[in-house]
Amino acid sequence: MAPHDAGRRSFLKTMAAGAAGTTLSGGMTARSYARIAGANDRVSVGIIGMGRMARGHLNNLLGFEDVQVTAICDVYEPNLAYGLRRADGADGFRDFRALLDREDVDAVVVGSPDHWHALHTVLACQAGKDVYVEKPISLTVAEGRKMVEAAHRYDRVVQVGTQQRSNPIFRQAVEIIHRGDLGEISFVRTWNVSNAYPDGIGSPPDSAPPPDLDWDLWLGPAPRVAFNPNRFGVQLNEQGDYTRWATFRWFWDYAGGMMTDWGVHLLDIVHWAMQVDYPESVSASGGKLLLRDNRETPDTLVATFRYPSFVCTYENRVCNGFPLEGRGYGILFHGTRGTLFVNRQELEVVPEAGSDLQPLASREGRGGHAAHMRDFIDAVKARTQPVCDIETGHRSSSVAMLGNIAYRSGRRIDWDGQRERILGDDYAASLLWKPYRGAWSLDG
Numbered sequence: 001m002a003p004h005d006a007g008r009r010s011f012l013k014t015m016a017a018g019a020a021g022t023t024l025s026g027g028m029t030a031r032s033y034a035r036i037a038g039a040n041d042r043v044s045v046g047i048i049g050m051g052r053m054a055r056g057h058l059n060n061l062l063g064f065e066d067v068q069v070t071a072i073c074d075v076y077e078p079n080l081a082y083g084l085r086r087a088d089g090a091d092g093f094r095d096f097r098a099l100l101d102r103e104d105v106d107a108v109v110v111g112s113p114d115h116w117h118a119l120h121t122v123l124a125c126q127a128g129k130d131v132y133v134e135k136p137i138s139l140t141v142a143e144g145r146k147m148v149e150a151a152h153r154y155d156r157v158v159q160v161g162t163q164q165r166s167n168p169i170f171r172q173a174v175e176i177i178h179r180g181d182l183g184e185i186s187f188v189r190t191w192n193v194s195n196a197y198p199d200g201i202g203s204p205p206d207s208a209p210p211p212d213l214d215w216d217l218w219l220g221p222a223p224r225v226a227f228n229p230n231r232f233g234v235q236l237n238e239q240g241d242y243t244r245w246a247t248f249r250w251f252w253d254y255a256g257g258m259m260t261d262w263g264v265h266l267l268d269i270v271h272w273a274m275q276v277d278y279p280e281s282v283s284a285s286g287g288k289l290l291l292r293d294n295r296e297t298p299d300t301l302v303a304t305f306r307y308p309s310f311v312c313t314y315e316n317r318v319c320n321g322f323p324l325e326g327r328g329y330g331i332l333f334h335g336t337r338g339t340l341f342v343n344r345q346e347l348e349v350v351p352e353a354g355s356d357l358q359p360l361a362s363r364e365g366r367g368g369h370a371a372h373m374r375d376f377i378d379a380v381k382a383r384t385q386p387v388c389d390i391e392t393g394h395r396s397s398s399v400a401m402l403g404n405i406a407y408r409s410g411r412r413i414d415w416d417g418q419r420e421r422i423l424g425d426d427y428a429a430s431l432l433w434k435p436y437r438g439a440w441s442l443d444g
């Protein structure tokens with residue numbers, strides 16, 4: 001782990017006195033909620049990465065009477081300040097290790113960019129915290145496995161932020177499929193389409209990092225590079241509100257483009273509905289064909305996942321927003337008796353000709369964010385598995401990462417999902433892990 005950089009300028013006037021210079025002592029340093037708190041006590045929650053997604057999480061947490069948000073950490077002062085304004089009495093931190101040292105924090109929400117999820121989660125587990133970690137759970141498959149191991153080793157509750165599992169419309173879709181109403185399903189299609197042509201996120205030049213951002217600690221385990229506004233990606237207006245989703249998503253060092261940003265959500269439902277954990281092979285084709293911006297991830301991609309009994313595709317277009325089946329994103333399950341469409345708002349069942357299946361149309365979809373966080377808090381208190389435990393979230397994240405490995409290597413990936421190995425392709429296999437910078441390590 002990198003040493004605390006005590007000499008660094010301290011922009012954080014609000015940082016809890018005394019905590020900033022301490023180091024993580026490792027092991028079960030923090031109390032476990034179930035061991036110490038009575039049933040009526042409030043769960044003390046910290047947030048690491050107080051960005052756009054975490055704003056929603058904070059809002060939901062503040063709405064729970066049995067939760068107190070006691071600590072907030074961000075390396076970007078305006079986002080930290082936002083959290084501290086909203087969470088009355090919470091302490092602020094620039095360095096997450098100081099937050100993890102706080103024994104009174106029972107659980108943390110990890111809302112940092114993908115390249116940080118593994119370190120934040122593993123070290124939080126080591127420090128005895130339960131964790132709600134955003135999807136994709138990691139940048140690489142190997143990191144994800146280490147997160148699963150840490151959750152088990154330290155006996156932690158870890159919920160993955162695939163909140164569609166807490167949206168009743170997906171539950172309804174899954175029930176229909178599990179009942180066998182659609183017959184045998186041989187093909188599943190998933191997609192997101194939009195049009196950002198021609199300039200996408202633009203191509204701002206590298207520059208000095210803003211004075212209120214700790215760029216080195218934002219990069220963390222990722223390679224040291226000059227600051228670029230699109231790599232960092234957060235853009236706030238004068239009121240402090242986000243003007244777009246952060247664009248780190250489109251750089252390989254921090255994320256995996258649409259394949260992992262959205263693909264994980266859709267493929268997570270496919271795994272749940274089809275009762276599978278991993279494909280046996282994956283191929284992909286695409287490219288950055290038209291957009292003239294400085295993103296690295298493709299603007300056009302089709303990935304094909306071969307499971308033992310069905311084929312699944314993920315399709316993403318960023319330069320043409322023509323919807324499939326009238327919808328900009330979603331999932332289609334094609335069965336011998338009928339087809340089911342589902343996304344966050346809608347569910348539709350269309351019988352095959354001659355089938356006695358009844359048509360169905362519902363627009364009862366709800367976000368699922370608050371319910372998913374509620375499920376996490378309940379699991380923390382009851383010491384039970386949450387709706388999307390870390391192993392499940394790891395499998396859903398891994399399949400999307402394999403899509404990217406197939407795209408980046410240009411090869412068909414043959415996947416041993418039991419051992420989590422790519423067969424017969426050393427280059428593709430090397431993409432299952434990305435070396436960390438400097439002293440950052442998941443191995444303590």
Ligand SMILES: NC(=O)c1ccc[n+]([C@@H]2O[C@H](COP(=O)([O-])OP(=O)(O)OC[C@H]3O[C@@H](n4cnc5c(N)ncnc54)[C@H](O)[C@@H]3O)[C@@H](O)[C@H]2O)c1
Pocket residue numbers: 048049050051052053054073074075076079094096111112113114116134135136161162163217218219220232233234245246248261
């Ligand atoms: N579940 C969903 O539907 C959903 C939706 C959007 C985003 N997400 C996920 O949430 C995560 C964050 O996405 P976002 O759009 O909110 O990004 P964001 O850039 O707006 O927020 C990330 C925050 O983390 C901070 N950060 C970076 N390094 C840090 C560190 N070492 N310690 C503490 N803070 C650090 C950044 O400064 C920033 O404020 C991503 O993994 C993304 O995939 C999930």
